Amino acid sequence: MTSIGTGYDLANSIFSPDGRNFQVEYALKAVENGGTSIGIRCKEGVVLAVEKIITSKLLKPGANKRIATVDRHIGIAFSGMIPDGRHFIDRARDEARAWRDTFKTPITTADLASRMGGYMQAYTLYQSVRPFGITTIIAGYDSPEDERVDGEVGRGPSCGAGGKVAGKTHGGPYLYMIEPSGLYWGYYGAATGKGRQAAKAELEKLDLQGDSLTLEQAVKEAARIIYVAHDDSKDKDFELEMTWISGPDGPTKGLHQEVPKALREEAERLAKKALEDDDEEEAKEEKKDDDKMEE
Amino acid sequence: MDHRPQAWGRPRDDVFGPYDPSYLQTTGPKTATQQPIVTGTSVIAIKFKDGVVMAADNLASYGSLARFTDVKRLHPFLGHTIVGFGGDVSDMQYLTRHLNELAIDEAYDHEAASAQSGGGSHLNAANLHKYLSKLMYRRRNSFDPLWNAILVAGFDSQGKPFLGSVDLRGTAFTSPSLATGFGAMLAQPIMRKYAATEGDTENMTRDEAVRVVKECMKVLFYRDARSLDRYSLAVVTKDGVELSEDEQLEQQSWAFAERIRGYGTQTVPSLSGSETISALLALYP
Amino acid sequence: MFRNNYDNDSVTFSPQGRIFQVEYAAEAVKQGSVVNPKPAQRRRTLVLPKKLFPIDEHVGIAIAGLTSDARVLSNFMKQQCLGHRLTYGRSMPVRTLVDLIGSKAQINTQHYGKRPYGVGLLIAGVDEHGPHLFEFQPSGMTEEMIAFAIGARSQMARTYLEKHLDKFADCSRDELIRHGLRALKESLVQDRELTIDNTSVGVVGIKEQGEDGAAAKIEPFRVYDGQDVAEWIESVSDERGAEGEGMEVDS
Numbered sequence: 096m097t098s099i100g101t102g103y104d105l106a107n108s109i110f111s112p113d114g115r116n117f118q119v120e121y122a123l124k125a126v127e128n129g130g131t132s133i134g135i136r137c138k139e140g141v142v143l144a145v146e147k148i149i150t151s152k153l154l155k156p157g158a159n160k161r162i163a164t165v166d167r168h169i170g171i172a173f174s175g176m177i178p179d180g181r182h183f184i185d186r187a188r189d190e191a192r193a194w195r196d197t198f199k200t201p202i203t204t205a206d207l208a209s210r211m212g213g214y215m216q217a218y219t220l221y222q223s224v225r226p227f228g229i230t231t232i233i234a235g236y237d238s239p240e241d242e243r244v245d246g247e248v249g250r251g252p253s254c255g256a257g258g259k260v261a262g263k264t265h266g267g268p269y270l271y272m273i274e275p276s277g278l279y280w281g282y283y284g285a286a287t288g289k290g291r292q293a294a295k296a297e298l299e300k301l302d303l304q305g306d307s308l309t310l311e312q313a314v315k316e317a318a319r320i321i322y323v324a325h326d327d328s329k330d331k332d333f334e335l336e337m338t339w340i341s342g343p344d345g346p347t348k349g350l351h352q353e354v355p356k357a358l359r360e361e362a363e364r365l366a367k368k369a370l371e372d373d374d375e376e377e378a379k380e381e382k383k384d385d386d387k388m389e390e
Numbered sequence: 391m392d393h394r395p396q397a398w399g400r401p402r403d404d405v406f407g408p409y410d411p412s413y414l415q416t417t418g419p420k421t422a423t424q425q426p427i428v429t430g431t432s433v434i435a436i437k438f439k440d441g442v443v444m445a446a447d448n449l450a451s452y453g454s455l456a457r458f459t460d461v462k463r464l465h466p467f468l469g470h471t472i473v474g475f476g477g478d479v480s481d482m483q484y485l486t487r488h489l490n491e492l493a494i495d496e497a498y499d500h501e502a503a504s505a506q507s508g509g510g511s512h513l514n515a516a517n518l519h520k521y522l523s524k525l526m527y528r529r530r531n532s533f534d535p536l537w538n539a540i541l542v543a544g545f546d547s548q549g550k551p552f553l554g555s556v557d558l559r560g561t562a563f564t565s566p567s568l569a570t571g572f573g574a575m576l577a578q579p580i581m582r583k584y585a586a587t588e589g590d591t592e593n594m595t596r597d598e599a600v601r602v603v604k605e606c607m608k609v610l611f612y613r614d615a616r617s618l619d620r621y622s623l624a625v626v627t628k629d630g631v632e633l634s635e636d637e638q639l640e641q642q643s644w645a646f647a648e649r650i651r652g653y654g655t656q657t658v659p660s661l662s663g664s665e666t667i668s669a670l671l672a673l674y675p
Numbered sequence: 676m677f678r679n680n681y682d683n684d685s686v687t688f689s690p691q692g693r694i695f696q697v698e699y700a701a702e703a704v705k706q707g708s709v710v711n712p713k714p715a716q717r718r719r720t721l722v723l724p725k726k727l728f729p730i731d732e733h734v735g736i737a738i739a740g741l742t743s744d745a746r747v748l749s750n751f752m753k754q755q756c757l758g759h760r761l762t763y764g765r766s767m768p769v770r771t772l773v774d775l776i777g778s779k780a781q782i783n784t785q786h787y788g789k790r791p792y793g794v795g796l797l798i799a800g801v802d803e804h805g806p807h808l809f810e811f812q813p814s815g816m817t818e819e820m821i822a823f824a825i826g827a828r829s830q831m832a833r834t835y836l837e838k839h840l841d842k843f844a845d846c847s848r849d850e851l852i853r854h855g856l857r858a859l860k861e862s863l864v865q866d867r868e869l870t871i872d873n874t875s876v877g878v879v880g881i882k883e884q885g886e887d888g889a890a891a892k893i894e895p896f897r898v899y900d901g902q903d904v905a906e907w908i909e910s911v912s913d914e915r916g917a918e919g920e921g922m923e924v925d926s
Contacts, residue, residue, distance in 0.1 A: 105681070105687060106687065107686060117690075121688035121692050124688070124691055124692025125692030125693070126692070151833075152837045152840060153821055153822055153823050153837060154819070155820055155821050156608045156821040156823070159819055163501070164501055168496060176814075177778060178814055178815030178816050179785070182781045182782070183776060184765040184776060185778055188498065190858060195487075195490075196487075196489060199487065222686075222787065224786055225685070225686040225688060225694070226688075227785075238734055245487045246483035246487040246490075247480070248450070248461040248463075248479065248483060249448075249458050249461045249462065309806050499768055499771045515763055516764060520763055521763055525763055623693070
């Protein structure tokens with residue numbers, strides 16, 4: 096790193112002569128060392144999956160959750176410094192609550208992403224703080240139905256306009272990813288953490304813009320991608336954590352929930368099988384190559 | 391010329407006469423809520439051996455005007471608790487919003503804590519009752535009360551049926567049966583006939599409890615002028631809350647009313663017009 | 676000479692994305708003597724020399740590192756538990772409590788002029804979800820463990836705990852305490868022994884459930900030291916040299 100020693104990387108919010116904020120780039124390094132997180136958006140909903148590296152045998156299996164719910168319909172996964180992630184989630188929950196207090200309605204995923212993007216960005220502006228050492232993936236399903244305003248009692252008039260436009264739909268599945276710089280975009284499939292390269296390569300193979308992928312398939316793909324991304328790094332043991340959000344007609348009824356154990360285990364079984372098959376194929380390929388060489 | 395700072399910017403006394411500061415004074419202390427505005431009437435509830443039954447009508451009155459007739463005053467909380475509100479409707483709305491946020495927060499904790507144990511209990515009715523009593527008492531002590539009488543029904547930490555009340559003063563207690571407002575006078579004696587003690591409720595069936603509550607709602611509709619014959623009925627059991635928000639009072643009989651002097655557009659056929667006038671004069675000399 | 680420019684405060688990332696001040700704070704934890712609790716299905720046990728604090732009826736902590744920092748955190752935890760009890764009439768869920776100090780500690784790692792807490796904690800508690808054991812680090816990291824040890828030379832104790840990990844779930848109360856003491860013994864420097872003067876044991880758990888199906892009551896957190904631990908120490912003292920497979924006395 097050529098920047099080291101020039102002094103422009105010693106404090107946050109300092110521009111180097113070529114216009115970079117090195118502390119933000121270093122924060123990104125913290126993310127790149129963290130366990131892989133991915134998000135997949137399909138027509139029916141969104142899936143989040145994280146790879147949790149098991150750092151000690153003494154950890155209680157399954158007890159330390161890394162994907163959190165915000166309000167009822169949004170989930171947040173992250174890679175990087177875990178305490179930073181916890182703080183980020185606390186803040187996101189505060190934002191969601193403040194939104195409810197103000198507008199008496201749940202925050203939309205886009206609005207939460209915007210607020211939290213702004214929050215992350217603010218931590219790149221001052222020398223008195225450091226940027227967040229995390230990249231977060233925000234998934235949500237905004238209700239397509241007319242929701243009752245918080246605290247509403249009874250109904251409005253049974254006739255009259257009501258402000259509806261025929262054929263116009265609302266809500267749906269959303270997926271955003273926010274980086275330490277505060278930069279965020281909406282995604283069909285998002286990946287961050289150590290195994291992001293492999294995961295992105297796999298995500299690109301999926302038809303996420305069409306409607307061919309069902310939510311359950313997305314869960315299975317998510318599990319497989321985490322396994323592939325992990326396999327690539329040949330790391331220690333890991334635990335897979337997955338959550339999903341469907342629309343009101345789907346399995347989670349618009350709520351962000353952990354993927355049921357049975358489905359997760361099935362997805363993991365398929366993921367392991369897919370990896371083995373790949374290995375076998377590779378072995379065959381290699382064999383073929385060897386044969387050719389011999390010829 | 392008066393050069394003291396407190397005279398700056400004031401009309402000169404020697405020109406305009408002494409300044410009269412009386413209009414600047416506020417009379418009396420700062421006041422917050424002095425009375426409820428749009429109100430709901432009684433909430434009643436009774437325990438039975440497997441849970442609690444609660445009911446409240448769907449009316450919100452503006453003084454004597456029946457202003458809203460489809461207002462829901464029973465609110466489920468986290469699956470196994472029901473909260474019923476009497477009194478000011480906007481304060482009720484504030485509280486239900488607040489409880490909704492409390493439920494969301496509780497779900498955050500629960501999600502993290504129950505990761506392994508696969509369940510465990512939420513904030514239960516007894517916990518919520520305690521919380522609301524602290525909230526109401528704090529508001530009363532800041533002289534800005536939430537003008538409600540609240541019943542909380544569900545289960546306590548031992549899994550036994552729980553029923554408690556809190557009012558705008560923060561007064562909190564529990565009982566085998568409870569009623570707020572007019573219900574405390576009219577329904578409570580009827581409910582006590584069936585369940586005077588905790589022991590009685592342990593023998594009471596669900597059907598019996600529902601029947602008693604429906605009977606009480608009828609009596610309340612007969613005698614409470616700010617009530618309605620459409621009401622909500624909630625039954626809390628271990629399986630959760632069954633809430634029906636569109637119950638209709640059945641088998642009403644207004645025969646008793648005929649004997650009440652001054653009821654409705656009563657005419658007394660045996661009296662002639664002048665006799666009626668003199669009878670009325672006798673009544674209101 | 677090489678000088679690390681990235682370790683002066685907790686608001687500077689190193690080019691590798693590390694925060695040295697937080698890592699240094701973690702070193703302070705290793706200065707403290709060992710603490711190692713270990714838990715079973717129904718109970719959490721804490722064992723260590725002189726560093727146990729009760730927080731509430733259902734929670735106790737063990738500390739390693741700066742005692743004054745630990746006091747700040749333990750006071751905070753006591754207040755939170757008390758407040759929760761007052762407001763809701765129930766004991767605070769242990770995870771909720773641990774998350775609170777986790778968030779508190781994280782703030783100190785992201786703002787200039789603050790320093791990370793120089794203390795590690797083990798938090799043992801019982802709530803509606805059963806017994807729990809958490810580890811707290813200066814970084815704000817909190818994790819639920821089956822058994823754990825922190826502080827000076829704690830690696831040896833952890834090795835012991837890992838070896839006997841499967842047994843804790845079905846242990847009796849006394850067996851669990853003996854496991855704790857044996858793990859603690861592993862961390863002692865040469866020629867030192869566990870004595871009633873250097874050992875305390877903290878226990879919090881669930882009492883055996885009544886036949887009538889009544890809700891299980893908790894055994895409140897209590898610190899045992901002095902003569903109260905003599906018998907336990909005695910019962911593990913003659914096992915020296917009988918390490919390894921020879922230790923299967925508690926099956």
